[in-house]
Amino acid sequence: GQNIDQPTEMTATEGAIVQINCTYQTSGFNGLFWYQQHAGEAPTFLSYNVLDGLEEKGRFSSFLSRSKGYSYLLLKELQMKDSASYLCAAMDSNYQLIWGAGTKLIIKP
């Protein structure tokens, strides 16, 4: 079957760095997405990886290892506004997204 695993909740301190891991099993693979979702709002796109390696975009970076079925989202210089859920989603062979349940990130001052 198809499955996405990510931690349910993480806590970090303002100004610190946090890494949110995601493992996936899909029928075929056409890339890995990360979305941010603030409470009561819609998901918004953060990053897309289809090749192995690290993609950096400002304070956010995303890493992919296709051979290990593994990705992580790295958030640097954490700000209070980064408190949100982070959704990992893998695109399968039919170009449909399989979504994880999300990791709720709590930032403490």
Next chain:
Amino acid sequence: NAGVTQTPKFRILKIGQSMTLQCAQDMNHNYMYWYRQDPGMGLKLIYYSVGAGITDKGEVPNGYNVSRSTTEDFPLRLELAAPSQTSVYFCASDSGEGGNEQFFGPGTRLTVL
């Protein structure tokens, strides 16, 4: 551009009632999607469309119907509402080119009592 719009924002239905959730996008996207999101769960795909006149079932289509008569609009119909359909419903769209991001509407919070 308004992006993806959804109406209504909130709705309470009684068991057995029917309703239509509206979704529209002004980005000329071919691909449109309906998801539901239950607390603590990932987004589940209900139906999707790759263009006007073409729709297909997703992972959880039972109890729902869709139509796509224009590129812009993709309404979701609930027939005979059940408490299990209490959820937040998101409509999304993208250009259909593989790795492009999906753009989401603000969501409809539906409660069935």
